[in-house]
Amino acid sequence: MTDLAEMPENALPRHQGTLTLIAGYDLGNSGVKFVTSDRKIRFPSYLENCYYRPTELPTEGYVEYLEGDAITKLDYKQWLSGYAAYDANPKNHLRVTDDATAKVTQSLKHLLAALSNYPYKPVINLIICASLHERGDLEEQLIDAIAGKHIVKFGGKPIPTTVNIHVLKVYDEGHAAIAANAHTLDTSKQNVIVDIGNRTVIATLIGQKGHLANRKTFDNGVEELIRMISVNPTFKNRLYGEIAIPHLIRQGLESSEKPFWYGKQFSFEDVYRQELMPWVQKSLAPVFKFIHPWKINADACLIIGGGSQLPSVDEALKAKGFVIAENPLWANAEGLYQLATMMYSRGIDE
Known part of the structure; x- marks a missing residue:
């Protein structure tokens, strides 16, 4: 089961039916870490692309992409992420660590899978700071891969969710840990x-x-x-x-x-x-x-x-x-969240 820790604050309230989240998103070679004001989500960065819709849908980790800005970029329109991917294919699932480009090509899939842990909302506005192993030329590629409007179904939820993703900044991995400490x-x-x-x-x-x-x-x-x-x-x-x-x-x-x-x-x-x-x-x-x-x-x-x-x-x-x-496993993700919160509150979009 996905590691999920609830925190006392709530996500930012907006009009009914919309969830607005400010988050730090850390896609690592071993795991996905996603931090907001109200929870910390962690699961292995395993991926299993699906040729067809599974008969039994897990409540967490399954995403079906219906339409949006990434519709022509995605190789598969439905996938399992994290423990759900491991359960479906224990020996031959895809891993981020196996592909030098995976932190870009798999990033949207794992990010949307993290949102599958939330209760249903028709609209989710997601504002994030993310990180890359070596930013370089990949920074713009990462932003292009994940930013924009995405209409998806999560798990067994029958009604689609519209996810709007805005990337405030991409940091080199580990740099944000200074903010957390x-x-x-x-x-x-x-x-x-x-x-x-x-x-x-x-x-x-x-x-x-x-x-x-x-x-x-x-x-x-x-x-x-x-x-x-x-x-x-x-x-x-x-x-x-x-x-x-x-x-x-x-x-x-x-x-x-x-x-x-x-x-x-x-x-x-x-x-x-x-x-x-x-x-x-x-x-x-x-x-x-x-x-x-x-x-x-x-x-x-x-x-x-x-x-x-x-x-x-x-x-x-x-x-x-x-x-x-203090929390070495979460240091980068927590720092990314803190930086995203600071930038959002100041109206900074770097």
């Missing part, structure tokens, strides 16, 4: 952000007053650790010839109820402990060596991303003087 940082000075993500680890130097001064991307994020676990001889022996499912390994790494369990089959904690240090040397050591000159002069080195919450990793990072964000 400004109360713990001296933003008048330099700060370093290290985002330990799924496919990559991104080091960013934030200059005085929050501008992006420098940035470097490294391969071998958490997905590489998952791969190393999946090919470990001990792990493979426990599968009895079956092919490892990365989703189940990730689920075991993230679970607080059954940590290190591969589904309901077995614990892989011993394999994790065996592969952790080789992954740290392969993935994190080059990053920390690179940022050392930055770290000397920086007020703080902030660690964000789900990888910072890996067992034993968070303690080791703190011991080396790094600051773990």
Whole structure:
């Protein structure tokens, strides 16, 4: 089930039948994070395009595109996103991490799927700040892919919803985390952000007053650790010839109820402990060596991303003087939401 946390405030009220949302939208290689004033939604960035309308429609994650500004751009007009995609096709669903262009081409599909978690409204006006791994030339492509008017059906809801999407600004991934953690940082000075993500680890130097001064991307994020676990001889022996499912390994790494369990089959904690240090040397050591000159002069080195919450990793990072964000998994998305709220309230459209 989609992770959904309700918050005390309500979404912006408008005339009856219309829901207006200001949001931060973070489409990551491992998951979708969508933050508004009243809720935080997270689900895996899995996609299953549908040739036909499923007989049994999930209440969350199914979208049917009827008409709108993206009608000629979409390859499929109905799809499943998140856990619904995994349930429909556990081994061969599409993943954002598999395609370098997916953060653009799949972005609208996952964004609309996030809205399927809301009660029915005939009109949803959505104002967002989003992020991209490397903005560059892709920024305009992303805005073109998601902005505009879209008439869709969500889940089993029989009546269409008109979704109007306006993009205020696109940030480099991780940059917005400064906004979410400004109360713990001296933003008048330099700060370093290290985002330990799924496919990559991104080091960013934030200059005085929050501008992006420098940035470097490294391969071998958490997905590489998952791969190393999946090919470990001990792990493979426990599968009895079956092919490892990365989703189940990730689920075991993230679970607080059954940590290190591969589904309901077995614990892989011993394999994790065996592969952790080789992954740290392969993935994190080059990053920390690179940022050392930055770290000397920086007020703080902030660690964000789900990888910072890996067992034993968070303690080791703190011991080396790094600051773990208060909510590292949500830091970028929450920052995007805060920036969108600020820009909207000031009437800024950059």
